[in-house]
Amino acid sequence: MFELVFSRRFSMAHRLIAGAAEPCAIPHGHNEVVTVRLRAAVPMPLDGHANMVEPFERAKSRWHGWIDGCVDHALQLSAADPLLGWFRAQEPHRLSRILVTPGDPTTEMLAALFMAKLNAFLAADGGRLACVHLAIEETPTNTVTFAGDPLGVLPVRDGWWRRPDSSINDLGGAA
Numbered sequence: 001m002f003e004l005v006f007s008r009r010f011s012m013a014h015r016l017i018a019g020a021a022e023p024c025a026i027p028h029g030h031n032e033v034v035t036v037r038l039r040a041a042v043p044m045p046l047d048g049h050a051n052m053v054e055p056f057e058r059a060k061s062r063w064h065g066w067i068d069g070c071v072d073h074a075l076q077l078s079a080a081d082p083l084l085g086w087f088r089a090q091e092p093h094r095l096s097r098i099l100v101t102p103g104d105p106t107t108e109m110l111a112a113l114f115m116a117k118l119n120a121f122l123a124a125d126g127g128r129l130a131c132v133h134l135a136i137e138e139t140p141t142n143t144v145t146f147a148g149d150p151l152g153v154l155p156v157r158d159g160w161w162r163r164p165d166s167s168i169n170d171l172g173g174a175a
């Protein structure tokens, strides 16, 4: 079976406040790479003419547009992070640049949320493709991969990650 594999680089900042990785409680940033593997929902043989699962440009453009336009340089915070209150009070015009996660914005959480978002984009584009594997290289020495149903591992089922729009939080007016 064919898989289309696409990688995209983005910069981000986050902090982890739950106490599992104390050095990460101070806001800090990473340059990360997300790599996705897409398969046809209904695998077909090559037709002898175009010989494509789907043009690369069509398969990746919505996804890469979201990574470049919404995820790149976003600040990632837990929905429980008090810094959200600070932005609400002091810089409400920047709330749309904050990617909000249910619990700490770990790489595991990002992997599941990103796969759910990508599958929402692909379903809205006709459902010909689905993401079957996603990897996030957080640092050159740490990578998290995920395969399976992302909604089955998330602590909260519904949120921005299920909408095929540009949203990265549910704070209102941020889509």
Ligand SMILES: Nc1nc2c(c(=O)[nH]1)N=C([C@H](O)[C@H](O)COP(=O)(O)OP(=O)(O)OP(=O)(O)O)CN2
Pocket (backbone or CB within 6 Å): 021, 024, 028, 105, 106, 107, 108, 138, 139, 140, 141, 142
């Ligand atoms: N299971 C997880 N553990 C940790 C995560 C995570 O997302 N999932 N994240 C962090 C921090 O973001 C931290 O900044 C990165 O981890 P760290 O090991 O410090 O990264 P390095 O590349 O510096 O690791 P080296 O081994 O020194 O190369 C922590 N834990």
